[in-house]
Amino acid sequence: MGQHLTDNHQKNLNQHPQLQPGDFISIFWRSGFEQASWNYERMQNLGFAFILSPAIKRLYPNKADRISAMKRHLLFFNTSPIMQSLVTGVVLNLEEQKAAGKPISTSEITSVKTAMMGPLGGIGDPVWNGTIRPVLSALAASLVLSGYGIWGPILFFVAWNGLRLSFRYQAQKLGYARGTDIINLFSSGVLKVITKASAAFGMFMVGVFIAKWVRVDFDLGRIHIFQHMAWLNAYVSALAALLLTMMCLWLIRLRVTPIWIILLLFVLGLIGYAGGVIVV
């Protein structure tokens, strides 16, 4: 496929504009601004068009073609931001073929975008926001609290952005090289394995975080019959932390918004302390 494409490009070199190395870099840089105009009407639509605009400029010097390219990329779009680079790559491949005269319709390009954004959103949010970011930021915060100061924020920034930028770069490249063949990746099960691994690791770490950071410190010594069982304090507190988290999960499933749960916990903390049940 790749070879075939290259041949095609050679043939069309003189008649049709092609994407230049600089365009890919510019598009890669722009990919970090995808959500700037996130809106309730078409979500990331303008973001996608913004990212693609160096390619639109290069491929469609003719005004009518340019207008229709701009319009088709201002349609509804929403996915997990970092995963979007894969969609960009595939679309760049399609747009370049279209500009070279291949019979690719607007609705084909739109349906490729639509077909990719759902599954990628379903992978991207849990992997990046549900696992990688919580784990990295937790490790960084722990570094700070164990006395490494500024190294915590620096390592978090470098690690996250290193992963994010290299992923975006590679995904854009891969999407462009493979074009619509990338759909095979969706059915191959690799993405399923990644999701499964990230979910297992993420949940393991959430278990660790609950044990380490949700603090419900009961003072059993205050209750007469527990006076000689102070060693139990740590275990009772840990159990309470787990139950508290499960209560929050239950409330979220009941569609109580996080803000109300936060306010509830504030009140609970105040009452718990004032009543002498929970200690600082």
Next chain:
Amino acid sequence: MGIISGLVVLAVAFIVGMDGILDEWQLFQPLIACTLVGLATGNVGSGILLGATLQMITIGWMNVGAAVAPDIGLPAVVAALLVCGPAAISIKNGIAFAIPFAVIGQILNVFVRKRIVRFIHQADRAANAGNLSKMNRVHLLSLCFQGLRVLMPTLLIMLISPHYLHHLVNQVPVVVTNGIDVSIGLLAAVGFAIIMNMTIDKHLWWWLLGGFLLAVASGLNIFILTIIGLVLTIIYIWLSSRHPDSSNDSGDVNEQDDFDKELDDL
């Protein structure tokens, strides 16, 4: 606070507001935002500490799909300004201040996301005219509004006399201050519940319980536990790829072959 450091704090607020919607560089995460405000006000030590404490609370707060979570950037900047700036309130009071600003930031974010629809219609007109650079300008202008979303409230807080704020916080009874401290310990549960809500299913509960019990029983530090978690995950994936039949969600034989092939490619 001098004019220069005030301006730098406002610049940080603007950048945090922009990155808060972009969700790319993570400058809006408390760990980084509070550190930057700390640097600007010449009080980086308390900025970093506040950031780490606030980070643990906000760790799971995320926008999934179109749902807007409590805001992270605005409370991080405001709390850091109050803690590191001339008001010099304590870290736990700073966190108590952060919570209402998480609500305010969320409301403002929803407001801006609605108003940007107008810009989208301008972009449509730019597209009808084939005017790419105008379309790009509209996009970046939207970003500036998201920056102002954090900058404006920060500016308002800056204009309140720090002595008054300091005095106000000192009026709070000790019972309430200590109660807030207890609450801070509880708050992290919400973020973890948000992550669980997105991911957890029946067999993942065992992973969660495993991590929890190992952490409680062993008392190992979080870095070692992370490595153990990674190793267990790798073993799990290795085992489930060797015994495809034991996994419920694996499909037919063809799918399995493709999957093995892709794994070899990796």
